[in-house]
Amino acid sequence: MASVSVSVKEKLQELRCRVSDLLIDLGDSCEVSDQDQRRLCSLADEAVKNIQNLKNLLSNIVAKSVPCNLDTYVQSTKRSQKRKQSEVILESDDSDSTVDYNEIDKDQKTTGDTLNFTDDVDIFDDYNLDDEPFAAKEKPEDNYVISTEEEEALHFRDRGTCKTVPVPVTVIDEDDTDQMAADRQILSAEEEEDFEQVFNLQEYASVSTTVTEADQFDDDDFDDDMLQEIGQAEKSLTGDNSMSEPEEDDDDDLQNQPQDAAYLQVLKQYFGYSKFRPMQWKIINSVLNEKRDNCVIMATGYGKSLCYQFPSVFTGRTTVVISPLISLMQDQVLGLKVANIDACFLGSAQENMKVVMENLMKGKYRVLYITPEFAEGGSGVISELNNKVGIDLIAIDEAHCVSQWGHDFRAAYRNLGKFRSSLPSIPVVALTATATMDVRKDICRSLHLKNAVITCTGFDRPNLFLTVGPKMGNPAYDLRTQLQDSINKQHLNGSIIIYCPTKKTTMDVAAAVKGIGISCLPYHAGLTNANRKEAHNQFINNKIKVVVATVAFGMGIDKPDVRKVIHYGAPKDIESYYQEIGRAGRDGLPSSCHVFYAEGDFNTSRFLLSKMTDVNFKKHKLKMLSKMQQYLGTAHCRRRLLLAHFESKSLEDIGGTENCCDNCRKRIENSRTQSYYDSKNWGIKPTIAPDEPLDYSKEARDLFGAIESLGGRFGITIPVMFLIGSSSQKVQKFLKFPGYGKGK
Ligand SMILES: Nc1ncnc2c1ncn2[C@@H]1O[C@H](COP(=O)(O)OP(=O)(O)OP(=O)(O)O)[C@@H](O)[C@H]1O
Numbered sequence: 045m046a047s048v049s050v051s052v053k054e055k056l057q058e059l060r061c062r063v064s065d066l067l068i069d070l071g072d073s074c075e076v077s078d079q080d081q082r083r084l085c086s087l088a089d090e091a092v093k094n095i096q097n098l099k100n101l102l103s104n105i106v107a108k109s110v111p112c113n114l115d116t117y118v119q120s121t122k123r124s125q126k127r128k129q130s131e132v133i134l135e136s137d138d139s140d141s142t143v144d145y146n147e148i149d150k151d152q153k154t155t156g157d158t159l160n161f162t163d164d165v166d167i168f169d170d171y172n173l174d175d176e177p178f179a180a181k182e183k184p185e186d187n188y189v190i191s192t193e194e195e196e197a198l199h200f201r202d203r204g205t206c207k208t209v210p211v212p213v214t215v216i217d218e219d220d221t222d223q224m225a226a227d228r229q230i231l232s233a234e235e236e237e238d239f240e241q242v243f244n245l246q247e248y249a250s251v252s253t254t255v256t257e258a259d260q261f262d263d264d265d266f267d268d269d270m271l272q273e274i275g276q277a278e279k280s281l282t283g284d285n286s287m288s289e290p291e292e293d294d295d296d297d298l299q300n301q302p303q304d305a306a307y308l309q310v311l312k313q314y315f316g317y318s319k320f321r322p323m324q325w326k327i328i329n330s331v332l333n334e335k336r337d338n339c340v341i342m343a344t345g346y347g348k349s350l351c352y353q354f355p356s357v358f359t360g361r362t363t364v365v366i367s368p369l370i371s372l373m374q375d376q377v378l379g380l381k382v383a384n385i386d387a388c389f390l391g392s393a394q395e396n397m398k399v400v401m402e403n404l405m406k407g408k409y410r411v412l413y414i415t416p417e418f419a420e421g422g423s424g425v426i427s428e429l430n431n432k433v434g435i436d437l438i439a440i441d442e443a444h445c446v447s448q449w450g451h452d453f454r455a456a457y458r459n460l461g462k463f464r465s466s467l468p469s470i471p472v473v474a475l476t477a478t479a480t481m482d483v484r485k486d487i488c489r490s491l492h493l494k495n496a497v498i499t500c501t502g503f504d505r506p507n508l509f510l511t512v513g514p515k516m517g518n519p520a521y522d523l524r525t526q527l528q529d530s531i532n533k534q535h536l537n538g539s540i541i542i543y544c545p546t547k548k549t550t551m552d553v554a555a556a557v558k559g560i561g562i563s564c565l566p567y568h569a570g571l572t573n574a575n576r577k578e579a580h581n582q583f584i585n586n587k588i589k590v591v592v593a594t595v596a597f598g599m600g601i602d603k604p605d606v607r608k609v610i611h612y613g614a615p616k617d618i619e620s621y622y623q624e625i626g627r628a629g630r631d632g633l634p635s636s637c638h639v640f641y642a643e644g645d646f647n648t649s650r651f652l653l654s655k656m657t658d659v660n661f662k663k664h665k666l667k668m669l670s671k672m673q674q675y676l677g678t679a680h681c682r683r684r685l686l687l688a689h690f691e692s693k694s695l696e697d698i699g700g701t702e703n704c705c706d707n708c709r710k711r712i713e714n715s716r717t718q719s720y721y722d723s724k725n726w727g728i729k730p731t732i733a734p735d736e737p738l739d740y741s742k743e744a745r746d747l748f749g750a751i752e753s754l755g756g757r758f759g760i761t762i763p764v765m766f767l768i769g770s771s772s773q774k775v776q777k778f779l780k781f782p783g784y785g786k787g788k
Contacts, residue, residue, distance in 0.1 A: 059095075300325055310358050314383055315350060323499050327351045330497045331437050331471050332358070337496040338473040339443070339488050343503050344626025345602075348475045349376065352439035356410045357385055361434040364426055365413045367441045368454060373413040375602075380411055389413035390422070401425075407433040416445075416456035423466040435470050440491060443474035444619075447486035449664060452620075461492045477503075477626060478619045480690055503622065503690045504698055507629045508637050510682040510705040512675075515640035519556035519612060522640050526610055527562060527590075538607030538635070539583065542592045543624055545613040545645070553612050554592040564590035567597040598624060604631035610638045614645035614676060617668040618689045621675070634703065641676050681708050746787050753783045 300322045302308060307325075311317050320328070323340075324347055330336040332355050342348045356363040367373050373389040380387040386409045388400050404412060405428065412429070414422060429435060440446075445454040464472050474487050474496075488496055516522055527540070542557070544550040547568040554566040565579040565588055583591045584603055591597060595616075609628040615621035621639075629635030649669055656662040675685050683699035702709050750763040765775045769785025778784060 307358065314357050314385055321347045323501050324350055327499055328354050331355055331473060335471050337471055337493040339484060339493060339496045339498045340473060340475040341479050341484060341500040342477060343501055343505055344477040344623065345630040346501055352437060352473055353411055355436040359436055361436050362409055362429060363411050363436050363439060365411060365439045365441060366416050366419050366460065367413055368445055377413060385410050387411040390418055391415055404429060405432050416454065416460055419463045420456055420459050423463050427467060430467065430470060437471045437473050440472065440474045442476060443487045444476040444479050444483050446490045447483040449483055449486060458490060461490050464492050478623050481692055503687050507632055507634050508625060509634065509703055511636065511638045512706065513638065513640055515642040519553045520560055523556065524560060526638055538605040539603060540590045540608040540610065541598065541606055541627060542590065542610045542612055543595060544592060547594060549613060550592050550594055557590055557592060562590055563588050564592055567591055567593035569596050595624060598627050601627050602630060607635045612640050614639065614641040615672060618671050618675060618686060622686060639676060646673060679707055681705055749783050753781045754778060
C-alpha cells in the first residue's frame, strides 16, 4: 500500500486541463468537415468511456477510505489536493515558489522527500498564496491509503482493472509538456487560473448546498424596466458633454476632516497626505472614538488601506488585517516600512517567525497582516496580542470573499464570523470595492457585525472611458488600433494591462504584441515564480509598458498610471470586470477600458454552468453571465449598466457624456449631426437615430434568406453580392434564385 501521491492528483488535474482546453478550442473553431466530425465524435466517445472507467476506479478507492460523493471528489480534485492532501513534494529550484512548512524544517526533510500529514502536523497558513488569489485552503484531513496497484492505475498505467485508462495521456500536446512540468514543480501554480472558473463553480456548488433559505435571494437582472430607466436617463442627458467630476478631495467640510490637528499631523508625517479623502475620517473616527463596526464599500483606488492603517499608527497599538493574498500583504508591509511604520505578517513567507512573534507581543508592530486561514486557528494569538499590546481594530480586506454570491468566494472567509465572535470587544472593519446590496448584507451577517456603520462611496470611476469591440480572433490585427499610441510613440505615457481568459491566449497575445514591435511580458500561473516576479517588477518599474496576463495579475497592483486595461475575451462577470478595470487610472487621469469579445467567449462558461447541480446557484451564475453579455452588447450607456449592478439609487446623474463610453460618445456625435442638419434646414436625417439602438433584424433575415437560397455553400461575400443584386460574374448563375437583389 502507498499513500496517494500528488502526481496522481496532478494527472487528474492534467486531464481536466486537457478537456477544458479542448472545449475552449472547440468554441473558437468554425468549419469542420463531416469526416472530421465523425472522427471527433468517436474519439470523444472513447474518452468518455475511459473517464467512466477512471471514475469507477476512483469510486472503489474512495469508498474504501473516505466517505464522500464520488462526483464531488472527482470534480474537485484540485481542491482535494489541499483538503485531503496526504503528501507534498518539496521543491528544489525556487524556495519562494513553494511551501514553507515550519514542520518540514524541523524534521529536516530534503528536496524530493514527501511529507505525510498527520494530525500533529499543522500546515495551517503554510501555502504560498501568491498565485492562488482565492483558493480555499483548509486543514487537511487524515491520510487515506490506496493500494499500489490502484495508485499505478491512477497513473494511467496499463494494469489490472485500469486497462482502458491510458487514453488521457495521449491527449496531451507535446508542446505542453514543458508547461506541465513547470506546473508540477510549483505547488502553488496548481491553482491554474485558466480553470478558476471550474473550481469556483465546484466550490460554490458544494458550499451552496449549505445555504439556508434566508441566505438566498433573487438577484435582479438588468430587466426591461431597468434598461428603460437607463434609456430615459440617457435621453435626459443627451447633449451634455461635460465631464462629471469624481466626488473627491474638494469636499473639505468639517465632517470629512478631524477637528483635532494631531490627527492631520500624523496623516502628514506618516502617510504624506494633507487631508483625509471623504469618508476616510468618518470611518477612522467611528473606529477610534466610537468603537463601532464598519462595513466599507469604496470604489477601487479610493483609499481603503488608510482607513485601517491609520488608527494604530495614531494610537501606537496594533491593527490586525486579514487579507487574501500573501503577495498583497508583502507589498503592503513593504510600503508601510518605507513610510517608517512597523508592520509584519504571520504566514509561510515570514522568516524568523519566532523573533517576529516576540516583537509582536512587545508591541513593535502597528499593523499585523494575517490570512483568513491563520485567523481560523489563530484567535489565541490575537487575544494574547490584545491583552499585551491592545488591538484597535480587525480589518477584513476584500470582504466580498465572504459571500458565496460574490465573484471571489473563499471558504475560509466564511469562518471569520467565529473569529470575530471570539474577540467581541474589538471593532471590525470589513472593506471591499465590489459588493451588491445582497453581498453587503451577506458580509454584515456572516462576519457578525454589530450595529455597523455602512459606508458606500459610490462605484463610479468617471475618468475611465468604457468601450467594447468585436474580437476577430487575430490578436495582432485586433489590438493594433488599441496599441496605436504605443506603436507611434517610443515612450508611451503610462502602462497597459491586457487581460486574457486562458494561459494559452495570454502567450498568443503576448507574442502578437511583441510581433507588432511593443515590448511586453506575459504573466500567468503556469510560469515560474521567478518569471512572474520579473514581469511584475518590470511592469511596476516601467521597464515594460505592457503586461499580458490572466486575471491572476493585478490584485493589489497600485500602479497609478495604468492608462489602459484591455480584455482580450469576455470578462467572467460584471463584478470581476469592475475589479479588473479598477487598476486603470488610479491617479485620476483619463484612462480607457476596452473589451474585445466574440459570441463564442461564453460557450465554455455556459457549458460548465449547465453541469451544475445546485439549481439556485446555477440560476445566480447564469444571471451574472447574462449581465456581462448585456453589458457587452448594449447600445445604451455602458457605465450605467455597469453601475446598475451595484447601485440601487437613480443613475440619472451618472455618465451620459462624451467621455463616458463608446455608446454615449456615438449618441452625442449623432445628436450634433442632427442639430447641424436641422440648422441647415436640409430636412435630412442622420442615418443613425440619436438615442435608439439599431434594428438590423430585417437585414439579418434577408442575409440568412440569401444564404439559404444559395444552399449554404459560400462564405459571406457571395450572399452579400447576391443580395445587393451585383452584376458580377460570380453571381451571374444565381440571378433567378429567390431573393436576388432583395437588399438593393
Ligand atoms: N487621503 C489621501 N490623500 C491622497 N491620496 C490618498 C489618500 N488616501 C489614499 N490615497 C492614495 O489612493 C491610492 C489608492 O489607495 P488604496 O490602495 O488604499 O486604494 P483601495 O481603495 O484599497 O483600492 P483597491 O480596492 O483597488 O485596492 C493610493 O495611491 C494612495 O496613496
